[in-house]
Amino acid sequence: MSTETSEKNTARGLFSGHIGFILAVAGSAVGLGNIWRFPYLTAKYGGGIFLLVYLILMLTFGFALIAAETALGRKTRLSPIGAFRAFSGFRHNKFLMTGGFINAVVPMIILPYYCLIGGWIIKFLFEYLCGNSAAMAESSFFGGFISSACEPIIWHLIFLGFTAFIILRGVEGGVEKASRIMMPILLILAVFVSIYSMTRPGAGAGIAYYLVPDFSKFSIMTVVAACGQLFFSLSIGMGILITYGSYMRKNVDIEAATGRIELVDTFVALLAGFMIIPAVFVFSGGSAEALNAGAGLMFITLPKVFESMGWGGFIGFAFFLMVFFAALTSNVSIMETCVSTLSDELHLSRRTATMIMFGEAIVLGVPCSLGFGPLDFISLGGMSILDMMDFLAGSMLCPFAALLTCLLIGRVIGVDVVANEIKQSSPFKREGVFRACIRTFGPIILLIVSVSSMAAALGFIKI
Ligand code: PFF
Numbered sequence: 001m002s003t004e005t006s007e008k009n010t011a012r013g014l015f016s017g018h019i020g021f022i023l024a025v026a027g028s029a030v031g032l033g034n035i036w037r038f039p040y041l042t043a044k045y046g047g048g049i050f051l052l053v054y055l056i057l058m059l060t061f062g063f064a065l066i067a068a069e070t071a072l073g074r075k076t077r078l079s080p081i082g083a084f085r086a087f088s089g090f091r092h093n094k095f096l097m098t099g100g101f102i103n104a105v106v107p108m109i110i111l112p113y114y115c116l117i118g119g120w121i122i123k124f125l126f127e128y129l130c131g132n133s134a135a136m137a138e139s140s141f142f143g144g145f146i147s148s149a150c151e152p153i154i155w156h157l158i159f160l161g162f163t164a165f166i167i168l169r170g171v172e173g174g175v176e177k178a179s180r181i182m183m184p185i186l187l188i189l190a191v192f193v194s195i196y197s198m199t200r201p202g203a204g205a206g207i208a209y210y211l212v213p214d215f216s217k218f219s220i221m222t223v224v225a226a227c228g229q230l231f232f233s234l235s236i237g238m239g240i241l242i243t244y245g246s247y248m249r250k251n252v253d254i255e256a257a258t259g260r261i262e263l264v265d266t267f268v269a270l271l272a273g274f275m276i277i278p279a280v281f282v283f284s285g286g287s288a289e290a291l292n293a294g295a296g297l298m299f300i301t302l303p304k305v306f307e308s309m310g311w312g313g314f315i316g317f318a319f320f321l322m323v324f325f326a327a328l329t330s331n332v333s334i335m336e337t338c339v340s341t342l343s344d345e346l347h348l349s350r351r352t353a354t355m356i357m358f359g360e361a362i363v364l365g366v367p368c369s370l371g372f373g374p375l376d377f378i379s380l381g382g383m384s385i386l387d388m389m390d391f392l393a394g395s396m397l398c399p400f401a402a403l404l405t406c407l408l409i410g411r412v413i414g415v416d417v418v419a420n421e422i423k424q425s426s427p428f429k430r431e432g433v434f435r436a437c438i439r440t441f442g443p444i445i446l447l448i449v450s451v452s453s454m455a456a457a458l459g460f461i462k463i
Contacts, residue, residue: 032330040294061441084101106397113368116386186322194275220452240333368389406438
């Protein structure tokens with residue numbers, strides 16, 4: 001049977017082609033992970049050294065795992081749980097089967113706090129619209145907002161409501177069209193703001209901190225955090241790529257598509273770093289406390305940058321509007337994965353599955369929000385409830401899921417089978433890297449990362 005005929009016979013919908021796949025994955029990949037999470041982790045984990053580790057991991061594991069997950073999806077035409085079950089089930093390997101389960105659970109942990117940060121973005125948009133840019137540039141503004149008991153929860157519900165509405169109405173129309181227009185504008189605006197930020201007096205120290213690796217700041221936690229960021233940002237170990245791969249045509253070049261996705265995702269993250277890290281030095285002298293601001297870094301620093309621009313109210317509004325769209329497209333992909341897993345596995349209707357996820361995002365999102373106010377006494381190694389959920393998903397479960405993916409491909413399915421799937425549509429120039437990462441380096445490093453993150457969570461290593 002020719003590829004075309006067999007593709008016509010698949011019951012699954014298929015992406016229209018190369019561009020369709022890249023846009024769908026890039027829409028999911030580029031989001032708060034790049035603009036909010038990457039700069040604060042880079043600032044916290046030593047600047048240039050974190051960047052260096054991140055880039056190395058991205059070109060090796062990032063590449064191998066995106067290609068592997070996509071090829072696994074295309075080969076099996078199944079969702080993550082089904083794909084893992086299909087192969088590990090026939091060897092009765094329960095340990096490997098948990099890989100599919102973890103892939104499915106990670107987006108369910110991310111959804112509640114992603115909605116919370118999305119809510120913060122809408123709050124900032126609203127304040128810019130009301131002309132409050134000067135008040136927002138005060139250092140105490142953000143802290144005062146997130147520590148209040150009710151307000152952040154209301155914004156969280158609004159962001160969640162937008163997402164659920166889109167999931168129920170279908171994705172293709174409005175959001176996708178809007179984000180195709182918004183994403184290029186976001187990039188132009190980000191280039192503009194980063195140039196402004198880098199040319200302020202005193203920014204040089206920040207640029208050096210961001211770009212020059214200081215090896216004395218290296219620790220195993222640098223690798224754990226960079227690995228977690230890689231998975232979060234590229235949506236690896238979360239079932240999304242397996243699912244999207246299952247909708248991909250056989251003639252789409254997986255290797256080229258992977259390269260483009262890595263490029264776009266890293267470019268946006270690097271730009272966000274250039275906007276935020278030099279500004280931390282300009283406005284707060286780069287003190288350890290300022291660099292460790294964590295989840296709030298973007299919300300504390302950017303309003304100061306915008307305000308110092310003179311007509312910052314307008315730029316601030318435009319910027320947060322673009323970030324809102326980037327966050328919304330990613331959040332739709334997170335919720336969509338959860339909904340399709342629930343409806344496939346529990347045979348629920350789309351509407352019921354959406355309502356269940358809506359409830360889950362509230363039940364787990366509320367404590368996350370209160371963790372900055374009434375529940376701020378709950379903390380682990382200095383982490384808030386939001387940080388803990390983020391650490392659990394990004395730094396503990398994703399690397400473990402990726403480890404199981406490497407074992408599934410390397411030991412059960414066979415690297416050749418997956419490599420051949422990729423070769424159907426490309427010469428596979430990076431095959432050597434792919435094989436080494438999936439068979440040898442991947443399992444070793446991912447095991448070290450999984451054990452270290454566990455040790456850090458138990459308090460044996462400083463986070
Ligand atoms: N990769 C997205 C970002 O960088 O914001 C976040 C994300 C998307 C996480 C999809 C999880 C996911 F399943």
